[in-house]
Amino acid sequence: MERLTILRPDDWHLHVRDGEALPSVVPFSARRFGRAILMPNLKPPITTVDQALLYRERVLAAVPEGVQFEPLMTLYLTEQTSAAEVERAAVDPRVVAVKLYPAGATTNSEAGVHSLEPVYGVLEAMAEHGLPLLIHGEDTDPASDIFDREERFIEGTLVPLLRRLPTLKVVLEHITTATAVEFVGSTSKRVAATITAHHLLLNRNAIFEGGLRPHAYCLPVLKRERHRRALVEAATSGNPKFFLGTDSAPHPRDAKESACGCAGCFTAHAAIELYAEAFDQAGALDKLEGFASRFGPAFYGLDPNNTRVTLERSEWQVPASYPFGSGEVIPMRAGEVVSWRLTD
Numbered sequence: 001m002e003r004l005t006i007l008r009p010d011d012w013h014l015h016v017r018d019g020e021a022l023p024s025v026v027p028f029s030a031r032r033f034g035r036a037i038l039m040p041n042l043k044p045p046i047t048t049v050d051q052a053l054l055y056r057e058r059v060l061a062a063v064p065e066g067v068q069f070e071p072l073m074t075l076y077l078t079e080q081t082s083a084a085e086v087e088r089a090a091v092d093p094r095v096v097a098v099k100l101y102p103a104g105a106t107t108n109s110e111a112g113v114h115s116l117e118p119v120y121g122v123l124e125a126m127a128e129h130g131l132p133l134l135i136h137g138e139d140t141d142p143a144s145d146i147f148d149r150e151e152r153f154i155e156g157t158l159v160p161l162l163r164r165l166p167t168l169k170v171v172l173e174h175i176t177t178a179t180a181v182e183f184v185g186s187t188s189k190r191v192a193a194t195i196t197a198h199h200l201l202l203n204r205n206a207i208f209e210g211g212l213r214p215h216a217y218c219l220p221v222l223k224r225e226r227h228r229r230a231l232v233e234a235a236t237s238g239n240p241k242f243f244l245g246t247d248s249a250p251h252p253r254d255a256k257e258s259a260c261g262c263a264g265c266f267t268a269h270a271a272i273e274l275y276a277e278a279f280d281q282a283g284a285l286d287k288l289e290g291f292a293s294r295f296g297p298a299f300y301g302l303d304p305n306n307t308r309v310t311l312e313r314s315e316w317q318v319p320a321s322y323p324f325g326s327g328e329v330i331p332m333r334a335g336e337v338v339s340w341r342l343t344d
């Protein structure tokens with residue numbers, strides 16, 4: 001297959017930051033995707049519907065003229081979030097989910113939850129209103145090995161949560177292990193997972209290839225090859241529980257190339273193209289449309305987009321960097337080649 005036309009995809013997990021960074025990164029996503037779920041881990045975090053709607057306006061202002069792109073907003077769950085706020089979110093179609101960050105798990109997660117106990121009332125209200133909980137699924141015990149944190153979260157937190165709230169809709173975000181694939185695949189329909197392009201294309205060797213590679217450091221951290229293979233199998237299986245979420249997470253270059261570098265891979269500049277590569281390598285390009293354009297909307301109770309995008313097998317070189325506000329961001333594959341191109 002040299003050309004592939006699919007329904008316009010959506011990105012069900014995306015970071016676009018705020019302020020001067022917005023016009024640097026939003027156009028990349030808007031060119032490719034019809035909609036994107038925007039993560040609320042700003043500083044300070046987006047914790048109310050009012051804040052989410054103001055953020056939405058700032059994002060829309062960064063969408064190029066004539067481009068149709070719908071930001072779908074999320075609230076950042078804190079131990080102070082009220083059931084009333086969740087009810088406000090549930091009746092506003094512009095806010096589609098609540099995000100759970102275990103405190104300390106990742107970038108800007110300090111305001112997250114230390115334990116689920118204080119938020120069960122809010123989670124019950126979400127279950128009642130059908131508002132999904134999006135989870136950064138990593139155990140935060142500092143003694144827990146960084147490569148085991150997703151598995152430990154599933155056993156220690158997710159299983160009890162799903163048992164206690166049997167109707168809550170849950171997305172386990174950016175899964176990275178065979179254990180997560182198996183778990184999500186074997187639970188009820190109300191539990192789904194997103195998978196990033198970088199976790200489909202890279203294993204943990206990428207972080208150490210010829211030296212320390214800060215731009216390959218993200219959370220959850222890249223895992224062993226056998227886990228990458230399990231993710232590819234899940235993404236290309238046609239199982240609607242697994243759908244696209246880039247977790248494109250831009251940071252300024254100096255915040256990545258540092259003695260204590262930030263976690264996050266910037267992939268928005270070539271997002272659907274990178275997924276096409278991964279599916280092509282697996283001989284499963286025919287499965288890309290379900291994963292990228294159909295299964296996400298189905299989970300969220302939305303219609304798929306009604307426009308299309310076309311990809312062609314054609315190499316292009318990714319720039320060494322892109323402008324990012326007053327600084328720069330180093331994209332995945334910087335200076336290297338991507339083998340699929342989006343046609344206009």
Ligand code: NCD
Nearest residue numbers: 015106107218219249263264
């Ligand atoms: C994300 C970020 O930078 O906001 N980083 C990352 O490595 N994925 C946060 C997150 O999704 O964990």
Ligand code: ZN
Nearest residue numbers: 015039247249
């Ligand atoms: Zn993320």
